[in-house]
Amino acid sequence: MPSEFFLASIWLIPLFPLAGAAVLLMFGRRLPNSGVNLAGVGSVGLAMVFAFGAIAQLIARAPAQRVVEIVLFDWVPAGIMHTMSGHVVNFNAQWGMLLDPLSAVMLGVVTGVGFLIHVYSTGYMAHEGGYYRFFGYLNLFMFSMLVLVLASNLLLLFVGWEGVGLCSYLLIGFYFLRRSASDAGKKAFIVNRIGDAGFILGLFLLLNTIGTLRFTEVGPAIDAGGFAVGSGVMTAIALLLFVGATGKSAQIPLYVWLPDAMEGPTPVSALIHAATMVTAGVYMITRMNAVFQLAPVALGAVATIGAVTAIYAASMGLVQNDIKRVLAYSTVSQLGYMFLALGVGAFTSGIFHLMTHAFFKALLFLGSGSVIHAMSGEQDMRKMGALWGKIPITAWTFLVATIAISGIPPLAGFVSKDAILAASFDARPVLWGVGLVTAGMTAFYMFRLVFMTFFGESRVPHDVEHHIHESPRSMTVPLMILALLSVVGGWIGWPEALGGSDRFAHFLDPVIARHAEVVAAVPEATQHTTEYALMVVSVLVALVGIGLAWYFYLRKPSIPGALEEKWGGLYRLLYNKYYVDQIYDAMFVNRAKDLGTTLGAFDRGVIDGLGVNGAGWVTRAGSSVSMVWDKWIIDGLVNVAAYTVWLVSHPVRYIQSGRVSNYALLIVLGVLLFLGYYLRVTGVTLQNMLR
Amino acid sequence: MVPIGHYLFLSVALLAIGIVGIVTRRNVIIILMSVELILNAVNINLVAFSRLVGSVEGQVFAIFIITDAAAEAAVGLGIIIAFFRNRETVLADEMDILKW
Numbered sequence: 001m002p003s004e005f006f007l008a009s010i011w012l013i014p015l016f017p018l019a020g021a022a023v024l025l026m027f028g029r030r031l032p033n034s035g036v037n038l039a040g041v042g043s044v045g046l047a048m049v050f051a052f053g054a055i056a057q058l059i060a061r062a063p064a065q066r067v068v069e070i071v072l073f074d075w076v077p078a079g080i081m082h083t084m085s086g087h088v089v090n091f092n093a094q095w096g097m098l099l100d101p102l103s104a105v106m107l108g109v110v111t112g113v114g115f116l117i118h119v120y121s122t123g124y125m126a127h128e129g130g131y132y133r134f135f136g137y138l139n140l141f142m143f144s145m146l147v148l149v150l151a152s153n154l155l156l157l158f159v160g161w162e163g164v165g166l167c168s169y170l171l172i173g174f175y176f177l178r179r180s181a182s183d184a185g186k187k188a189f190i191v192n193r194i195g196d197a198g199f200i201l202g203l204f205l206l207l208n209t210i211g212t213l214r215f216t217e218v219g220p221a222i223d224a225g226g227f228a229v230g231s232g233v234m235t236a237i238a239l240l241l242f243v244g245a246t247g248k249s250a251q252i253p254l255y256v257w258l259p260d261a262m263e264g265p266t267p268v269s270a271l272i273h274a275a276t277m278v279t280a281g282v283y284m285i286t287r288m289n290a291v292f293q294l295a296p297v298a299l300g301a302v303a304t305i306g307a308v309t310a311i312y313a314a315s316m317g318l319v320q321n322d323i324k325r326v327l328a329y330s331t332v333s334q335l336g337y338m339f340l341a342l343g344v345g346a347f348t349s350g351i352f353h354l355m356t357h358a359f360f361k362a363l364l365f366l367g368s369g370s371v372i373h374a375m376s377g378e379q380d381m382r383k384m385g386a387l388w389g390k391i392p393i394t395a396w397t398f399l400v401a402t403i404a405i406s407g408i409p410p411l412a413g414f415v416s417k418d419a420i421l422a423a424s425f426d427a428r429p430v431l432w433g434v435g436l437v438t439a440g441m442t443a444f445y446m447f448r449l450v451f452m453t454f455f456g457e458s459r460v461p462h463d464v465e466h467h468i469h470e471s472p473r474s475m476t477v478p479l480m481i482l483a484l485l486s487v488v489g490g491w492i493g494w495p496e497a498l499g500g501s502d503r504f505a506h507f508l509d510p511v512i513a514r515h516a517e518v519v520a521a522v523p524e525a526t527q528h529t530t531e532y533a534l535m536v537v538s539v540l541v542a543l544v545g546i547g548l549a550w551y552f553y554l555r556k557p558s559i560p561g562a563l564e565e566k567w568g569g570l571y572r573l574l575y576n577k578y579y580v581d582q583i584y585d586a587m588f589v590n591r592a593k594d595l596g597t598t599l600g601a602f603d604r605g606v607i608d609g610l611g612v613n614g615a616g617w618v619t620r621a622g623s624s625v626s627m628v629w630d631k632w633i634i635d636g637l638v639n640v641a642a643y644t645v646w647l648v649s650h651p652v653r654y655i656q657s658g659r660v661s662n663y664a665l666l667i668v669l670g671v672l673l674f675l676g677y678y679l680r681v682t683g684v685t686l687q688n689m690l691r
Numbered sequence: 692m693v694p695i696g697h698y699l700f701l702s703v704a705l706l707a708i709g710i711v712g713i714v715t716r717r718n719v720i721i722i723l724m725s726v727e728l729i730l731n732a733v734n735i736n737l738v739a740f741s742r743l744v745g746s747v748e749g750q751v752f753a754i755f756i757i758t759d760a761a762a763e764a765a766v767g768l769g770i771i772i773a774f775f776r777n778r779e780t781v782l783a784d785e786m787d788i789l790k791w
Contacts, residue, residue: 658787660722664713 006053010150011070011097013054013107016047017142024139028132033122040135041118044142048111055104063510066104069152069216071096076155081211084233085225089211096152098215102511105351106149106283109358113275114142116478120366121267123474124373134174134265141167145276149283154203154213157284161199161248164277165192171272172264184260191257195247199284202240206291209233219290219513227294238291238298242305245281250332251339252309256581258332262324266369269324274331274365275358282338282354286347290513293345303343303424307431307438310336312578314441318448319574322379323368326449330405331361333438337420340435346423347512348505352493353420356412359489360404363482367398370471370479371453376464381449386458390468393476395454397483402450404486406443407542414539415490419505422495422534439538443545451553497531698739705732717782719774723767730760 020043028036058066076093083089099107118138125134144163151157165188173185207213210221227234245251250258261273272278285292285302292299310333317329334357341350372379374391388395404411407418417439425432458465470476494500552559564571573579655666679685705728712725734753741749775781 660719660783660786661714661717664710664722668710668714 004057006050007057007068007099008070009050010054010068010099011072013047013050013097013111014143014146014150016043016050017139017146019043021136021139021143024132024136028136031132033126033131036132036135037122040132040139041115041122043139044111044115044118047142047146048115051107051111054099055108058099058101058104059507063506066101066510067216068099069096071152083211084208087211091207091211091213093153093155093213095156096214097150098152099150100511101508102283102286102351103149105355105508107146109279109355110142110145110149110276113358113362113482114145114271116481117267117271117275117362117366120270120369120475120478121265123472124267124369125265126472128265130174134171137167137170137174138268138271141171141272141277145280148280152215154206154215154218154288157287158199158203161244161280161284162196164272164280165189165196165248168192168261168272168277171268172261174264174268178263181263184257184263188257188261191254192247195244195254198240198242198247199244202237202244205233205240206237209237215287218288222290222294222513229294230296231294234291235295235297238288238295239301241284241288241291242298242302245285245339246305247281248284249278249281249335249339251281251305251336252312255309255313255332256584259325259328259577262322262328266324266365266372269328270362270365270369273328274361278331278335279338279354279358282335282342282350285339285342286351286511289342289347289511292342293513299343299345301343302339303428303431306336306339306341306343307424307434308336309333310340310438311434311441312336314438314445316574316577317445318441319571321381323371323381323384323449323453324365324379326381326445327361327364327368330364330442330446333442334361334405337417337435337438340424340431341420344424344427344431346420348508349416349419349423351508352490352504353416356404356416356486356489359482360401360411360413360486363397363401363479363486364405366475366479366482367394367401370394370475371398373471373475374468375460376467378464381452383459383461383464384453385456385460386454387460387468388454391470393470393479397476397479398454399450400483401486402446405446406546407439407538409535409539410487410491412486412488412490415493415495418535418538419493419495421538422531425530425534436538436541440541440545443542444549447546447549448553451549456554456557495531497528497535695739695743698735702732702735702739705729705735717784719771719781719783719786722783723764723771726767727760727764730756730763 020039023039024031024036028039031039054068058068072095074092075095076091078091078093080088081091118135121134121138125131128134141164144160144167146160148157148160148164151160169185169189172188173182175181176185203213206218210218210225212218212221222234247254258273258278262269264273292302313329313332313336317326317333320326320329334353338350338353338357341347341353370391371384371387371394374387374394375384378384400411404413407414409415421432421435421439424435460468491500493502493504496502576582657663709725709728709732712728713722716722716725734756737749737753737756741747741753771781774786778785780786
C-alpha cells in the first residue's frame with residue numbers, strides 16, 4: 001500500500017454511501033434485512049475506515065502541508081468571465097475533494113457519528129416498514145453530506161447542501177402516511193429554500209467579485225483584491241451566505257422547521273437534525289471565514305442572531321413535554337452558541353462545539369429513541385418517570401450526555417462551551433451574558449428532562465409498564481461509544497488555562513484566514529485569571545440550573561404547576577412557541593396561498609377567459625364571416641358562371657335532337673348556305689359554271 | 692357525243708334523290724343506299740369532266756371513290772348490325788341516345 005493511500009483516495013469516501021444508496025433504492029425491496037444492513041451500514045463503515053485513515057495520514061503531515069486536494073474532473077468549465085473589478089478570469093468549477101484540518105474534523109464527525117447511528121438504526125428500525133428505503137435515504141444523505149464537507153469549491157458544496165436538504169425532506173416525511181410528517185417535510189424543504197436563495201445569491205456575488213469559488217484560491221484572491229475591513233461588497237456576500245446558514249442551521253428567523261422535523265424517525269433526528277446537516281451552516285461560514293472577517297457588520301449579525309436564537313430556543317425548551325421537542329429546541333439553542341462563536345471571530349471554538357455537540361446531542365437523541373423504544377412509542381414525558389433502573393444503559397449514557405451538554409467539567413460540553421463564552425466575553429460582553437443565561441437554562445431543561453423521564457414517580461400507564469425493556473445490543477453499543485466520546489471528546493481542545501494545550505484550535509489554525517489589518521485588531525489573549533473566573537461562573541450557573549430542576553421536579557413537584565398557574569400568560573406563550581408558527585402562517589404562508597388563489601383566479605378569468613376563450617370566440621366570429629363570404633360570394637360567383645353557361649347553351653341545345661335525318665338536313669342546309677354565299681360573293685351564276 | 696349537260700343533269704338528279712332519301716327516310720339501310728347514290732352522282736361528274744377535259748385523273752378519283760364506297764358500305768352495315776343486336780331497330784329516329 002502506498003504511503004499516503006487514504007489521502008489519495010479521499011474522492012472515494014462519498015462514493016461508498018452513494019453506491020449503497022443506489023443498491024438499496026434500486027434493489028432494496030428484494031433484499032432481506034441482513035442484505036440491507038450489509039449495503040447500508042457496510043458502505044458507511046467503509047467510508048468511515050477511509051475517512052479515519054485519511055485523517056490519520058493528514059495529521060501525520062507537517063502542519064503547513066495539511067492540505068490535500070484531489071480534482072476528479074472539470075465540472076462546470078464556464079470559461080472566460082469578467083469580475084466586477086474588471087479582471088478577466090477563467091472560471092472552472094471542478095469536481096474536487098479537499099481535505100484540510102477543517103474538513104477533516106467534519107469528515108470525522110460525519111462518518112464516525114453517522115456510522116454509529118447507522119448501526120443504531122438497524123436495531124431501532126428493525127420492525128418498521130420501508131427498512132430498505134430508510135437506509136437508502138440515509139446512505140444518500142451520507143453521500144450528500146460528505147460531498148458538502150469534502151467539496152473543494154463553494155459550488156460543489158452547494159450541491160451537497162441541496163442534497164442533504166432533499167434527504168432531510170425525504171426522511172422527515174419517512175412516515176408519509178401521517179399527515180403531520182409529510183407536512184413537516186414540506187415545511188423543512190420550503191423554509192430551507194428561503195435560506196438557499198440567500199446562499200446562491202451570495203455565491204454568485206462572491207464569484208462576481210473575486211472570480212473564483214475554489215476554497216484554496218478564495219483567501220489569496222481576497223488578499224489580492226485589497227478589500228478593506230468593512231467593505232460593502234464583502235459585507236453583502238457575508239450577510240447573504242449567512243441567510244443560507246440560518247436556513248440550514250435553524251437560526252432566527254428560519255428555525256421553525258427544525259422542531260417539526262422531529263416527525264422523522266429518531267435516528268434521523270440524531271444524524272441529520274442534530275449532529276451533521278444542521279451544522280452545515282456553521283461549517284460553511286467557517287469555510288468562508290476569509291470573507292466574514294472582512295465584514296464586521298455581518299459578524300455582528302451572526303453573533304447577535306446566534307445569541308438571541310440560543311436564549312430564545314432555550315426558553316421554549318423549558319416547557320415542552322415531548323421528549324424529542326425538548327431536544328430539538330436544545331439543538332437550535334446549541335447551534336445558536338456555535339453562531340455566537342463564529343460571530344465573535346472564534347471560528348475554531350464554533351467548530352469545536354460543533355464536534356462535541358455532535359457527540360452528546362446524537363447521544364441524547366439516540367437515548368431518547370431508546371426510551372421511546374422502551375415505552376412502545378410514547379414521547380410525552382408526562383407519561384414517563386422512574387425509568388432509571390429499568391433501562392440502565394440508556395439511562396446512564398443519557399445522564400452522561402446531559403451532564404456534558406450542561407457544561408460540567410471535565411466533560412466535552414464544558415470545554416467547548418467555555419471556549420465560546422470566553423471568546424464572547426472578550427468581544428461582546430452583552431452576548432456573553434446572554435450565553436451565560438442560556439447555559440443555565442440549558443442545564444435546567446436538560447435535567448428537567450432527565451428527572452421527568454428517569455426519576456421521580458412512575459406515571460407510566462399500566463399496560464405500557466409491562467413492556468419496558470432495555471434496547472438490543474445494536475442500539476446500546478453506539479450509545480456507550482457516544483457516551484465515551486461525550487466525556488473525552490473535549491479533551492483534545494483542553495484550554496491552556498487548565499494546563500492543556502488546546503491542540504484542536506492549533507490544528508484548525510491554518511484554515512482561519514489572517515488578514516493583516518484584522519490580526520492587528522485581535523485583542524490580547526485573555527488573562528488566565530479572567531478565564532478561571534468565567535469558568536467558575538458558568539459552572540456555577542449550570543449548577544444553579546441543575547439545582548432548580550432538581551428542586552422543581554424531584555423535591556417539590558407541585559412547583560411547576562403552581563408557576564403555570566401564576567404565570568399562565570408567559571407559560572402559554574412559551575408552550576405555544578411564541579406563536580411564531582401562527583404569525584408566519586398569517587404573514588407569509590396564508591399570504592402566499594392568497595397569492596396563489598389570486599393568480600389562479602387570474603389564470604381562470606383572464607388567461608383562460610379572455611385569452612384562450614376570447615381567442616376562440618374571435619376565431620369563431622371570423623370564421624362565420626368567412627363562411628358567409630364563402631357561401632354567398634365565392635359559391636355565388638361559381639353559380640353565376642354556371643348559370644351563364646346554362647343560359648347561353650339553352651337555345652342551342654334544341655338543335656341536338658339526336659335524329660340523324662335532322663342532322664343530315666342541317667348539313668344540306670349548311671352546304672346550300674355556303675354555296676349560296678359563295679355564288680353571291682364571287683358573282684358566279686349557274687350558267688357561268690356550266691359554260 | 693353526248694353533251695356534258697346531260698351527264699350533269701343525271702348527276703344532279705341522282706344527288707337530289709340521294710339527299711331526299713337521306714333526309715326523309717327512317718330506315719338506316721335506305722339512308723345508306725342514298726349515300727351510295729350521292730357517291731355515284733359524284734362519280735358520274737368526275738368521269739364526265741374527265742372525258743371533257745381529256746385527262747384520266749378524274750377517272751382515277753372515281754375508282755378511289757368506288758373503293759371507298761365499298762369500305763364505307765361494309766363499315767356502315769357492320770355498325771347497323773351491331774346496333775340492331777342491341778336495340779332491335781334500324782330506324783334512324785330511334786337512334787337518339789347521343790342527344791342531350
